[in-house]
Amino acid sequence: MKKIKGSCLCGVVSFEVTNTFEKLFLCSCDQCRQITGSAFASNLFVGIKGFDWLNGIDDIIKYQVPGRDISKSFCRVCGAGVPWANGNGTKMIVPAGSLNEPVNVVERIRIFASEQPIWASELEQTPAHAEFPDLS
Structure with a gap:
């Protein structure tokens, strides 16, 4: 199975993962x-055997949300999110934005939609720009 690569923003932490x-x-x-500072987190799930660290494992900091099976791993240099193992160590949770290539996904699911902020419910109708719009 083909593997794809991913990394943090600065490249200190890098990994490869099976692209399924x-x-x-x-x-x-x-x-x-709150963890992402965005409307939602976009996380991919893959078996632990399909994942390998390439660099920077000692530069990863993990924050565990008290009382929940929610955590955030990030690069200590640039702060970008990086993968982490689930609670029982059987899956890797990979932030979708950390991958450098297109992904193959079996199933896409929106969860906790009831907690979506009102401002995020109309994103599809928001004008799109290829770059920064003129701010003057």
Whole structure:
């Protein structure tokens, strides 16, 4: 099976993973929104055997949300999100934005949609720009 590469923003942390992801969760829970600073977290799930660290494992910091099976791993240099193992160590959770190539996903699921902020519910109708719009 083909592997693809991913990394943090600065490239200190890098990894490769089998390009067959079981699920893509777009999560709008309060904790995921706070962890990402966005409308939702976009996390891919893959078996632990399909994942290998290439560089920077000692440069990863992990924050565990108290009382929940929610965590955030990030590069200590640039702060970008990087993969982490689930609670029982059987799956790797890979932030979709950390991958450098297109992904193959079996199933896409939106979760905790009831916690999605009102401002995010109309994103499809928001004008799109290829770059920064003129701010003057």
